[in-house]
Amino acid sequence: AQKVTQAQTEISVVEKEDVTLDCVYETRDTTYYLFWYKQPPSGELVFLIRRNSFDEQNEISGRYSWNFQKSTSSFNFTITASQVVDSAVYFCALSPGGYQKVTFGTGTKLQVIP
């Protein structure tokens, strides 16, 4: 069985602060994919990143960065210099390679205060 845990239910930060969203996962698969999605109030899940289990290289994309550590089964997401537009619910997710069934965490609601 697969499981994704996002222990932080809600986070509030002041604009321009850095914030890290935690994600811990469980899987017995040797090949798997990890995702982060952003969900604004409109409801659409916006794809942010996909990482496969063989690639532990950290990634930076603008103000976003991701830290994948297989040894601790974690895939954390950091937003640098947060902005009000970053306010949303962020989901960490996991899927086995090859098929589309995705297991989501319960989400972390981020509020960036101006």
Next chain:
Amino acid sequence: DAGVTQSPTHLIKTRGQQVTLRCSPKSGHDTVSWYQQALGQGPQFIFQYYEEEERQRGNFPDRFSGHQFPNYSSELNVNALLLGDSALYLCASSPPSGSSGNTIYFGEGSWLTVV
């Protein structure tokens, strides 16, 4: 290039009624999945369609059924609606296996309220 499109965006139904939700996948995508997202929760996998057949199914009762058409579009049907079926229903599509990896794109969802 249109992304994943869903209809209707909002609807209200009465307990016991039936509902049909529709999804058109992103261009070039052949696999469609449906998810249910209750308020304050993460999306839960309902089922997946590929080549017009149900390939995988999550832990949902038989009241939830689906269909995929030759043009890859899909429908989700829910019979005998319960109050607990009130949720955001998300459609997701992905490209053929081996192309663009395993990236999944979601639509904006259909908000279903059962009264």
